Amino acid sequence: MSKLAAKLLEKGGLPPTAQFASKPKTLYELLNVQRFNAHKLKVTTEHWYQKGFENCYYEVHRVKYKQYRDEPTHGKAWGILYWNGKPVSEKPREIRGGLKFSWRRYESPHDNGIYYDAEKAMNLERRRTRLVREYIEKEKAGMN
Template sequence: MSKIATEIFLKHGKTPIQKFTEKNKSLFALLNVQYDNGIGSCVLPKEWVAKDFNDCYYEIKKVKFKINKKQPDHGKAWGIKYWRGVTDSKIIKVPGGYKKDWTLYKS
């Protein structure tokens, strides 16, 4: 980053990338910025992280976005649920896509 850009960001607070990563995101806002619209990504609600649920996440298999105000921040997502490392390999609709704050799963 150039010296001028760095000075501007320091003067006005955090960089746009820092603001985006710290902001609460719905499932669809998170998947929208991932490679291949998040297909194959592992995601979980942040409340699961707070409750210290280990090896609990959804592996996204299909996403259908609904365009709202030129932003794909609504839609439907399907995936495989892993709960404490165990799955039944059944693809289900991921619940709470708008209501919860989502993050990527890091093992």
């Protein structure tokens, strides 16, 4: 470990980058860190994440920063809101509450595995059952 790293650990515990990473961020701080990858970035509020709202996020399309104390921590952002995995609107709209809540990158619970939609599977099973019943009834009617 270098002398500088040892001093930082003695003084404040964590290096500045680790302190920044662990602190809650506004939307503009989060997007500024991801500045070159901010287009099509999926973000969600910490509030939604803690409440368990899956597949609820914004897909950021445009960001306009304002300088505040020589840092781009304010501004406006536009994106498409996805609620339960479905887009609420076709066009990007202004993302409200960028300074109010803690924001984080959205990680889909289905990225690491196979997505299984139970409702869709049940509808397919009902349809298959109905078609089999109709086929059997036609066969019986044809025999008589």
